Amino acid sequence: MVPGGRAANTKEHVVRVALMVTCINDALYARTGQAVVTLLRRLGVDVAFPERQTCCAQPMVNTGYLTAAVPVVRNYVDTFADYDYVVTPSGSCAGSVRHQHDLVARRSGDPGLRRAVAETSPRTLELSEFLVDVLGVTDVGAYYPHTVTYHPTCHSLRMLGVGDRPRMLLENVRGLTLLDLPGAEECCGFGGTFAVKNADTSIAMGVDKARRVCDTGAEVLVAGDNSCLTHLGGVLTRQRAAVRTVHLAEILASTEEGRS
Amino acid sequence: MTGTFVGMPKFPVAAREALGDAQLRHNLAHATGTIRGKRLRLIDEVNASTPEGTAWEELRLAGAAVKERALLSLGDQLEQLEANLVANGATVHWARDAAEANAIVARVAKAHDVDEVVKVKSMVTQEIDLNEALEAEGIAAWETDLAELIVQLGGDLPSHILVPAIHRNRAEIRDIFLRRMGETGRPAPADLTDDPAILAGAAREHLREKFLRARMAVSGANFAIADTGTLVVVESEGNGRMCLTLPDVLVSVVGIEKVVPTWTELDPLLRLLPRSSTGERMNPYTSTWTGVTPGDGPQEVHVVLLDNGRTRALADETGRQALRCIRCSACLNVCPVYERTGGHAYGSVYPGPIGAILNPLLKGVGHDEQVDSLPYASSLCGACFEACPVRIDIPSVLVDQRAQVVDARRGGRPSGEELAMRAGAAALSDARRLALGERFAGVGIRLARRLPGLPGLRGWTSARDLPDPPTESFRAWWKRTDGGRRPDPTGEQR
Amino acid sequence: MSARDEILRKVRSAIAGTTPVTTPVQPPPGATAPDLVAHFAERVADYRAVVVRTDPGGLAAAVADSLPAGVRVVVPPGLGDLVPGAVIDAGLTAVELDAVDAVVTRCRVGIAETGTIVLDHEPDQGRRAITLVPDLHVCIVDAGQVVADVPDAFAHLDPRRPLTWISGPSATSDIELDRVEGVHGPRVLWVIVVEPAAPRPGEAAG
Numbered sequence: 001m002v003p004g005g006r007a008a009n010t011k012e013h014v015v016r017v018a019l020m021v022t023c024i025n026d027a028l029y030a031r032t033g034q035a036v037v038t039l040l041r042r043l044g045v046d047v048a049f050p051e052r053q054t055c056c057a058q059p060m061v062n063t064g065y066l067t068a069a070v071p072v073v074r075n076y077v078d079t080f081a082d083y084d085y086v087v088t089p090s091g092s093c094a095g096s097v098r099h100q101h102d103l104v105a106r107r108s109g110d111p112g113l114r115r116a117v118a119e120t121s122p123r124t125l126e127l128s129e130f131l132v133d134v135l136g137v138t139d140v141g142a143y144y145p146h147t148v149t150y151h152p153t154c155h156s157l158r159m160l161g162v163g164d165r166p167r168m169l170l171e172n173v174r175g176l177t178l179l180d181l182p183g184a185e186e187c188c189g190f191g192g193t194f195a196v197k198n199a200d201t202s203i204a205m206g207v208d209k210a211r212r213v214c215d216t217g218a219e220v221l222v223a224g225d226n227s228c229l230t231h232l233g234g235v236l237t238r239q240r241a242a243v244r245t246v247h248l249a250e251i252l253a254s255t256e257e258g259r260s
Numbered sequence: 261m262t263g264t265f266v267g268m269p270k271f272p273v274a275a276r277e278a279l280g281d282a283q284l285r286h287n288l289a290h291a292t293g294t295i296r297g298k299r300l301r302l303i304d305e306v307n308a309s310t311p312e313g314t315a316w317e318e319l320r321l322a323g324a325a326v327k328e329r330a331l332l333s334l335g336d337q338l339e340q341l342e343a344n345l346v347a348n349g350a351t352v353h354w355a356r357d358a359a360e361a362n363a364i365v366a367r368v369a370k371a372h373d374v375d376e377v378v379k380v381k382s383m384v385t386q387e388i389d390l391n392e393a394l395e396a397e398g399i400a401a402w403e404t405d406l407a408e409l410i411v412q413l414g415g416d417l418p419s420h421i422l423v424p425a426i427h428r429n430r431a432e433i434r435d436i437f438l439r440r441m442g443e444t445g446r447p448a449p450a451d452l453t454d455d456p457a458i459l460a461g462a463a464r465e466h467l468r469e470k471f472l473r474a475r476m477a478v479s480g481a482n483f484a485i486a487d488t489g490t491l492v493v494v495e496s497e498g499n500g501r502m503c504l505t506l507p508d509v510l511v512s513v514v515g516i517e518k519v520v521p522t523w524t525e526l527d528p529l530l531r532l533l534p535r536s537s538t539g540e541r542m543n544p545y546t547s548t549w550t551g552v553t554p555g556d557g558p559q560e561v562h563v564v565l566l567d568n569g570r571t572r573a574l575a576d577e578t579g580r581q582a583l584r585c586i587r588c589s590a591c592l593n594v595c596p597v598y599e600r601t602g603g604h605a606y607g608s609v610y611p612g613p614i615g616a617i618l619n620p621l622l623k624g625v626g627h628d629e630q631v632d633s634l635p636y637a638s639s640l641c642g643a644c645f646e647a648c649p650v651r652i653d654i655p656s657v658l659v660d661q662r663a664q665v666v667d668a669r670r671g672g673r674p675s676g677e678e679l680a681m682r683a684g685a686a687a688l689s690d691a692r693r694l695a696l697g698e699r700f701a702g703v704g705i706r707l708a709r710r711l712p713g714l715p716g717l718r719g720w721t722s723a724r725d726l727p728d729p730p731t732e733s734f735r736a737w738w739k740r741t742d743g744g745r746r747p748d749p750t751g752e753q754r
Numbered sequence: 755m756s757a758r759d760e761i762l763r764k765v766r767s768a769i770a771g772t773t774p775v776t777t778p779v780q781p782p783p784g785a786t787a788p789d790l791v792a793h794f795a796e797r798v799a800d801y802r803a804v805v806v807r808t809d810p811g812g813l814a815a816a817v818a819d820s821l822p823a824g825v826r827v828v829v830p831p832g833l834g835d836l837v838p839g840a841v842i843d844a845g846l847t848a849v850e851l852d853a854v855d856a857v858v859t860r861c862r863v864g865i866a867e868t869g870t871i872v873l874d875h876e877p878d879q880g881r882r883a884i885t886l887v888p889d890l891h892v893c894i895v896d897a898g899q900v901v902a903d904v905p906d907a908f909a910h911l912d913p914r915r916p917l918t919w920i921s922g923p924s925a926t927s928d929i930e931l932d933r934v935e936g937v938h939g940p941r942v943l944w945v946i947v948v949e950p951a952a953p954r955p956g957e958a959a960g
Contacts (some may be wrong), residue, residue: 023688026734027698028727033734037744062640064662065681071689103659109463111716158642171721188595191639199719200276204600205639206724234724291931308786318782325779334772335766348914355760406937423928429894430929455927460937467938472848488913497885498924498939499880505882506848516761521778523913527905528781538927542868542904543799545939547882551918555845556881567761575768 019047020088020097020124020224023055029226035253036089036127038162039142042066042253043135047087056088060094061104063193068233070108073101077116085134086124089223091156094126094193099159105204126156128165128224138168143256147176149218151209152182153162153225154187166224166248172253179216181211190231206235214241224248265417268607270633275601284427284602291426292593298539299590299647306535322528324651327584330486333573337486337519338396338565348551349560358388361513361566365390365478366397368511368562374399374476376469378507380493380500381405382480383421383587384515384566386609390478399476402444402470406463406498413440418605419611421589422537427602430454441466467499477503481514483529483588484563487522490550491563491727493691494533496543505545510558516567517574517583529586532649539586569622578660579621585652591644591654597637611713613644617657625661626668635661638754692734698733784903785867794900794948797869801922802935803943810950813894817858820892820944825855826889830880833858843884851887857940858892859885862917863910864947867903871895871945872911873918882916891940893920897949 017040021033033049040047057072077099080086087096098121105114131137150170156162170178189195189205196202210232213221221236221243223229233245268274278284284398306316330337342352348419354541355361369377375395379401391412403412410425411418414436418424425433437448437459442492447467448462479500483492491512493500504510520526534543552561573724574580592612607630616634623631635658644654666678687693720726732740740746755763760823791807797806808816818835821827827840828851837858846854862874871893873879886892901907911917924939936943 014501021734023694026694028730030730030732030734034737034744049743051735051737051738054690054691054694057688060685060688062659062662062663063667063677063681064635064659065678065685066663066666068681068685075689075691099656100659103656107663152640154641154643158646185643187639187641187643190595191637191641194636194639196719198272198275198597199722200272201280201597201637202639203723204279205596208600230727231724233727234720237725238723240296244340245466268880285771287930290827296932306785315782315785315819322779322781325775326781329775332769332772333776334769335762336774338762338765354756356760360757386912404938405928406926410928424930426931429931433929456932457934457936459929460926460934466939468852471851485913490913494926497928499937501882501886501918502938505886516765524908525781527908528779531781531784531904535785540921542865542870542919542921542922542924544801544925546917546926547921548913548917550916556875556916558885565761567757567764571761571764571768574765608901611828644960650840677794 008019010248015081015085017045017047017085017087018083019049019054020050020056020086022088022090022093023152024230025089028230029247032089032247034228035249036070036087037246039140039249039253040087041248043131043137043140045135048083050079051097053210056093056096056103056203058093058218061096066104066107069104072114073117074113076101077113077120077127080120080124081116085130086120087127087130088124089127089224090226091126091153091249092161092227094129095126095155097121097124104141125188126160126224128162128169129160129171132165137174140169140252142173142252142254143175144173144251144254146220147177147179147218148220148222148251149179149216151181151188151213151221151223151228153182153223153228156224157185162224169248169252170222174256176251179220181216182212188232190228190229192227194200195231199235204229204237205238206231210235210239210241213243218243221245221249222251265609268630270630271605272606272633274605274607275637278601278605283429285600287427288431288599288602291423292599295539295593297724299536300592301537302535302541309598319528319532320649320651323532323586323649323730324584326520326525327586327650328581330521331517331580331583333521334516334574335521337521338516339454341486342565343356344487345551345563347710348489350489350551353562353564355564355568356564361564361568362393363387363512364392364564366394366399367752368509369394369399369476370397372476372509376400376474377476377478378402378404378470378474378503380407380477380479381408381495382478382513383609384480385527386418388513388566388568391511402467403472404467404503405495406460406497409463409467410436413437413444417604418609419593421587421610421612427604430456430459433459437462441637445469453522465646471502471506474503474507475508476509476511479503479510479512479634480620481512481518481527482533483525484518485520485523488550490548492526492546492548494543494546496538496545498545502543502549504549505557507558508559509562511562511564512568513564514571515568533586534588534590536647536649546704568737569624569670572624573618573621576621579617579657580658581652582614582617582621584652585618586650590647590649594643594647596641596643597639606637613638613654616651617654617661619692620661620664630649632665632669635665688750695733695735698735777883783904784905786902787866789902790866790902791897791949794864794866794869794895796867798922798945801869803922803945804948805925805945807947807949809949811951813948816946817892817894820946821856821858821890825857825890826853827858827882828854830860830877830884832861832877832880836898843880846884848883848887851883851935854888856892857884857888858894859898860894863907864895864900865907866900868921870919870921871908874911874915874919875918876915884920885918886939889940890942890944892944892946894946894948897947900947922938
């Protein structure tokens with residue numbers, strides 16, 4: 001059941017919600033995808049996982065391979081055409097779908113693809129957007145007895161404009177102490193292809209961010225993107241810092257019974 | 261005396277060197293941090309001036325609209341500008357490229373038999389290497405902006421649009437003044453300290469004799485108003501006023517994108533520029549002049565309208581918006597990459613995010629590795645777009661420029677990157693192939709952990725660990741447990 | 755083909771197919787303040803200029819106060835005899851102006867929000883050089899000349915005249931972004947705001 005939102009459940013129409021797990025979560029962070037499923041089911045949403053899904057095409061687009069991205073975007077719109085909402089635990093991938101798919105579709109020269117993109121792109125939401133805007137909840141009934149600091153990843157913050165939504169959700173988690181991260185809005189230095197092509201600069205940015213994270217004294221660094229957390233986690237473990245990195249979905253999925 | 265950017269290495273190489281300079285990083289972090297704070301306070305002040313709290317965004321939209329309107333009617337605007345300049349006693353020249361523009365300036369200087377000119381800080385004359393061209397003709401060009409003076413005396417390169425000597429601290433500046441001022445004019449006093457007020461005082465004395473005797477000045481212009489023929493220079497120190505007022509002859513080199521259609525459309529730009537650049541409500545001095553004013557200021561006024569790649573940029577549907585740039589440098593000051601590498605790494609007088617798009621747009625991609633490396637010198641974090649007073653969507657242009665770099669380089673033997681992208685795209689457009697690939701992801705990570713020197717991964721692993729290898733992909737878990745609905749025989753969730 | 759024709763041809767081909775906007779952009783209104791003169795005085799002072807408020811009867815004394823004893827003063831030809839002993843500019847050279855300490859002028863417009871004075875170099879303000887070379891600029895602003903914000907100033911200004919917008923004394927932040935007042939232009943800006951002489955409520959007469 002999905003209360004409110006674009007199309008409320010009626011006798012004729014059951015709102016269909018799909019999970020876009022993202023390629024990085026699929027391959028490396030299955031637990032984040034599992035957390036989204038657990039969380040949404042707890043909130044009464046029977047989320048589907050269309051198995052044809054692959055990737056949002058951002059790696060190709062951001063490296064400059066727009067033509068290579070065309071079949072990936074085509075697969076995306078085909079996969080999710082029949083869903084009212086596509087929910088994804090990644091601000092970056094949601095940002096790519098909403099802001100880059102049209103770029104790729106234009107490049108393809110296929111007006112049909114442009115129309116399909118215009119349909120699916122606005123229905124693709126980052127997790128906190130879906131929870132707050134569609135489900136209308138800020139207290140998801142989670143329990144997480146740790147001190148946490150939140151890094152608002154760039155694409156969540158500036159591409160999607162998720163604003164305070166993740167913070168509102170975290171503030172309502174029982175047992176959780178949220179500590180302010182100074183310079184939170186500055187990029188962590190990941191940037192996809194940037195992390196490899198400009199590794200030195202990427203690392204310099206990551207090291208500065210990691211230092212500020214450690215200075216908060218938090219046990220856990222939380223963010224809505226595992227790509228940024230992979231980069232920051234890589235810096236933190238290399239520095240033997242005690243801070244763990246955890247995706248927002250995993251904290252929101254935790255309950256007293258589950259004892260994360 | 262000034263260096264040039266010719267032959268600079270690619271961005272990642274230049275950046276590595278800059279990142280090793282602790283003094284530079286300290287200077288940059290201090291300077292950009294200060295200016296960011298000032299700018300944000302003023303934006304809050306503007307927003308507080310109306311109940312809706314959106315006045316700054318409305319100003320940005322107006323500023324962008326004015327420049328966009330100018331660009332989409334640029335042919336007519338330029339003809340109107342020319343007609344109004346001529347009607348008010350100015351001489352108008354047109355220059356296709358740097359060489360033509362430099363030759364025009366040198367010709368005017370020679371016609372007046374001068375061997376020196378004083379210069380207002382101007383990005384465009386640096387872009388065309390005017391000083392070097394004049395020097396080759398035996399004409400000395402004196403930079404009169406304090407930071408430009410520091411750069412010129414130090415035989416150095418500018419590293420910021422607004423504060424070209426941002427990479428120098430006060431002790432370094434004192435040292436440069438003591439060593440070099442005497443070579444070109446009045447020396448610095450021997451008891452010079454590194455107090456900024458004392459250093460500025462030394463520059464005042466050094467330059468004043470040049471201002472008082474100069475017969476010709478060279479400037480750029482921040483704006484050129486088509487419907488009146490008015491040029492506008494925005495500055496702080498008064499060196500601009502000195503150059504625009506005291507000499508007999510004034511030559512202004514103006515990029516064709518500087519056009520503003522009407523006088524009143526200058527208004528939003530004058531409200532946006534100082535707040536975005538220096539974090540002031542208004543800069544100390546703005547001078548406007550329309551051709552020649554009898555009995556006041558230069559009595560011979562030349563304007564050189566310069567293309568030098570601007571028509572190439574204008575033809576780029578996505579990139580054209582970069583020509584809206586009013587050179588405020590807000591994008592530099594908020595850029596986490598610029599803050600760490602400084603401006604020299606970009607190999608151009610236009611550094612930072614705007615430089616990363618403007619240089620490839622002006623010069624074209626596919627024939628210079630340094631230029632082609634610039635669109636990749638960004639994490640696409642979007643802070644630049646948020647700060648830009650004329651709403652240039654720099655991240656989108658960066659992505660588009662990357663695509664153009666890839667396209668321009670296609671045709672030869674495909675690079676490793678291209679092969680990887682093709683293979684990746686093939687896997688990612690078909691879930692079955694992706695599932696197959698994922699079974700090897702864990703193997704790959706385990707391999708990479710054991711062999712940290714693996715080519716391609718060296719950049720990642722030099723200061724970052726790789727994550728723990730997964731035991732199962734999400735899609736495999738979903739299939740095995742029916743999305744978690746089938747009781748998990750192992751009792752494990754990972 | 756001449757450079758002019760080639761550039762114009764390239765420009766027109768670059769934007770072919772786009773739709774030009776023919777009407778000027780209407781910028782949003784500027785800020786307002788309940789007491790413009792007070793706001794102006796506060797904002798000018800914020801740039802570390804000296805601000806003095808007086809009425810027409812006090813103007814001569816306020817001008818005299820602004821000028822240290824013994825300084826050489828230049829005035830524009832249209833200022834009137836406000837400064838006894840001042841040199842009236844009749845085309846002084848830059849070198850001659852360099853030997854002058856101070857200049858007294860009026861202005862065209864004052865902008866409250868930004869603390870800016872704008873000179874249009876009419877005879878009561880004089881040539882651009884006289885307000886540039888001397889180290890002290892005393893500028894008289896009538897309260898009636900003060901407008902709220904930049905867009906309001908545009909309505910009063912004629913772009914065919916040379917204009918100088920002045921916001922505080924000359925300044926630089928080129929050394930470590932440390933602001934230093936006073937570089938090449940006048941290092942001291944002294945603004946005298948002249949308000950109508952009506953007695954203020956609560957103020958004792960005389």
